[in-house]
Amino acid sequence: MCGPEGMKITEAELEEALDSRSDKLIYRILKEARIGIAGLGGLGSNIASALVRNGVGHLVIADFDVVELSNINRQVYTPAHVGMEKAPALRRILSEINPFCEIEEHVTRVTEENVQVLFGRCDIVIEAFDIPEQKAMLVNAVLEKIPSAIVISGSGMAGYGNANAIQTRIVNRRLTICGDGTTDVADGVGLTASRVIICAGHMASRAIELILNKETAIKE
Amino acid sequence: MKKEVILLVMINGEQKDCAGKTVHSLLSSMNLDPKRSAVMIRGEIVPKAEYDRILSDDDDVDIVGFVGGG
Helix, strand or coil: CECCCCCECCHHHHHHHHHCCCCHHHHHHHHHCEEEEECCCHHHHHHHHHHHHHCCCEEEEECCCECCHHHCCCCCCCHHHCCCEHHHHHHHHHHHHCCCCEEEEECCCCCCCCHHHHHCCCCEEEECCCCHHHHHHHHHHHHHHCCCCEEEEECCCCCCCCHHHCEEEEEECCEEEEECCCCCHHHCCCCCHHHHHHHHHHHHHHHHHHHHHHHHHHHC | CCCCCCCEEEECCEEEECCCCEHHHHHHHCCCCHHHEEEEECCEECCHHHCCCECCCCCEEEEEECCCCC
């Protein structure tokens, strides 16, 4: 693989570099993990970027939408991606970060009907939509139709308020909600990179924590 | 004389009197729109078609209402 300056990177070299920052076992567990992300906007694109940097080996990413200039304020895309479908644009960005992460992209609207086909093999499914009805649909559908999957969802990250209001709420063993729970984009408060990235960070961190703890629990 | 019935159910970790309440009426009392919510009872998701279910004694209910933005 070639970096921007033509530097050739082998998978072994990248693995070693990632290893040096963490434990070999942790690296291997993350490499085996498969995480689904529904919605590739402010939350989804930033979560995906964090997960591939952390060394998660398999991502399933889905969005029907196209990158617009108004997305650049908080999503990982650049003006060069405007007009591209989000799923292939994001795959390209993620492959540049970590060329050895397997990324399955779907340019499609996620519905109750296709949720199992898209995310049925995922250990964790991350809800990263922006419309509340869609958020509820995805969370309900995954919990009903994919009994083995754990769901992480984002609710409340709009506006310019206190960053510490954004938290991880573990509802139960199958559902975690990140966000402040109240700030609604419908109130006209807008969405900014700083707050959206914090929420995305909470969601990605929870995914990593669940994957590592689940493995530990299996061994015990 | 009307007999007073009290049914204490855990709602998001807090005990509340839910005598005679269904999932639907519980959401209404919390000003939550069923289309923007997820309800789990004893860790299991409640399908929307079962929102007329009357809450019972050992129910431990988790309710999530979603707001927009992502």
